[in-house]
Amino acid sequence: MxxxxxxxxxxxxxxxxxxxxxxxxxxxxxxxxxxxxPIADGGDGTVAAAVAAGLSAQGAEATGPLGAPVTAHWARSGATAVIELAEASGLALVSESTATTALRASSTGTGELIRAALEAGCTRIVVGVGGSACTDGGAGLLQALGAELTAADGAGLQPGGGALPSLATADLEPARALLAAHGARLVLASDVDNPLLGSAGAAAVYGPQKGAGPAEVAALDAGLARLADLLDPAGELRGRPGAGAAGGVGFALLTLGAEQVSGASYVMDLAxxxxxxxxxxxxxxxxxxxxxxxxxxxxxxxxxxxxxxxxxxxxxxxxxxxxxxxxxxxxxxxxxxxxxxxxxxxxxxxxxxxxxxxxxxxxxxxxxx
The missing domain is CATH 3.40.50.10350 (Glycerate kinase; domain 1)
Known part of the structure; x- marks a missing residue:
């Protein structure tokens, strides 16, 4: 047989x-x-599955979810990069999930991996978003790509979803200009269909898995709402299925014009x-x-x-x-x-x-x- x-x-x-x-x-x-x-769904193991399918493994230094440096890996085939959020911003990189880490964890490292792929000449960047430690709405990722997010005191927004309620202004144009300068487009690979906010949103559903208690979930959801009000004033993206993926990183990628695909189907096609x-x-x-x-x-x-x-x-x-x-x-x-x-x-x-x-x-x- x-x-x-x-x-x-x-x-x-x-x-x-x-x-x-x-x-x-x-x-x-x-x-x-x-x-x-070998298969994967956009979460942990996506890069390994891509490499098993014949893509070449790449390495890059990145900022881990709590700020410590990590060596992360991504995969490449020609001008296509496959990036796994969990490599740089994953929950597995947090030794103990607590209320504090739930508020502090950031997606900065994933943005740094995207930037590394851009600098390597990749123009189609597939981002698998699963297994995240962060609930920052992708704010760290956006900042790593040049977006200007400032707090009420005029300083740059601090890492983590706990800082989002203090967000005063947001300008995505530098990040969009970076992608345009490289002729690059992003692909959001995920099978999560949660919206960004509310009882089925990123904070409520996945926050407790990351150490958030009821008070932290409420604070994180409020912060994500603040981010959405600034980046999605018409409300077109926050409710889209997948916007709540990876603590709202899905939302951030959508604000940058990312195409959405099924993570499982993408890896299966690749293999x-x-x-x-x-x-x-x-x-x-x-x-x-x-x-x-x-x-x-x-x-x-x-x-x-x-x-x-x-x-x-x-x-x-x-x-x-x-x-x-x-x-x-x-x-x-x-x-x-x-x-x-x-x-x-x-x-x-x-x-x-x-x-x-x-x-x-x-x-x-x-x-x-």
């Missing part, structure tokens, strides 16, 4: 390519022909998923935690939908599952193999590779290989 492995990373433990590597060996040993297409799917008789996808979000807005969910539409059986391999067997069948899955069915969670997190290989052997046995 010809099997396509199109898995996402197991966050914090294995890249998508490493997951595929652990799964492919036992399936090949059982006599199956295996193709591997040649459709061509590989046409050759497949069975698909294996997966990620660390399989839950309702997996099926609604993440890379493996896109794989499941594509395989189902093509009439090809698809299996989910995951670290742990929060989806019932009935829900999995309703989504079109032939089955789910969770590592926590075979080992405690701590063991699955500490060393998932052997457990993934074991899951592949169990799948091969079910297939009769």
């Amino acid at each position: 010809r099997i396509l492995i199109a898995a996402d990373k197991f966050k914090g433990t294995l890249t998508a390519a490493q997951v595929a590597g652990h799964l492919s060996g036992p399936l090949s040993a059982a006599g199956h022909a295996v193709d591997c297409v 040649g998923f459709d061509a590989a799917l046409r050759q497949a008789e069975l698909v294996v996808t997966g990620e660390g935690r399989f839950d309702a979000q997996t099926l609604s807005g993440k890379g493996p969910g896109a794989v499941v939908r594509a395989a189902r539409a093509a009439g090809i059986p698809v299996w989910m391999v995951c670290g742990g599952s929060e989806v019932s067997a009935a829900q999995a069948r309703a989504a079109g899955l032939s089955g789910v193999l969770a590592l926590t069915d075979e080992a405690p969670l701590a063991a699955a997190l500490a060393d998932p590779g052997p457990l993934l290989a074991g899951a592949a052997r169990r799948l091969a046995a079910r297939l009769g290989g």
Whole structure:
């Protein structure tokens, strides 16, 4: 049987390519022909998936979410750059998420990566926005590209969403001029459909994951509203699906004229998923935690939908599952193999590779290989 492995990373433990590597060996040993297409959805692992698809890895020094320098990576193919916000402004770069870090975290480093890609001659810059530590509406990103954001005292706006309520003036023209001078256009790659503000917005939905309590969520939402009033006075962008992605970085990119694309679809196209799917008789996808979000807005969910539409059986391999067997069948899955069915969670997190290989052997046995 010809099997396509199109898995996402197991966050914090294995890249998508490493997951595929652990799964492919036992399936090949059982006599199956295996193709591997690592995937991502614009969040953590997007650059790694792009590099696995053949793009060249690039490095750049950038400002981390709390101001410390980090070495971040992006990917390049000709004049196209693929930038992953999580590399420079990601929550994984914050050792402990607290109310203070939720207010201080900035997207400055992501803007610096965009500038690095511009200086390298890239004219199409795809920004994958997921896994962010910041809720600053992309203010740091805009400032890194030259936008002038000033506080009420006339000084430059301080980093972080907590500073946004003091924003007095905003001028995006220097940032727009920078992009125009390089003949560049931005692409917002995300599968998040949240608006910028309100109960479904960036602060309310994602702020608590970043350490924000109720008071911080209210302050961050008020700050984002202040930013939106200055940058989007007609209210055309703040309510657009995806404006709330990455703490409002989606909104900032939209103010600079970014095109919106599905992060999962973009990476799948980059990796040649459709061509590989046409050759497949069975698909294996997966990620660390399989839950309702997996099926609604993440890379493996896109794989499941594509395989189902093509009439090809698809299996989910995951670290742990929060989806019932009935829900999995309703989504079109032939089955789910969770590592926590075979080992405690701590063991699955500490060393998932052997457990993934074991899951592949169990799948091969079910297939009769």
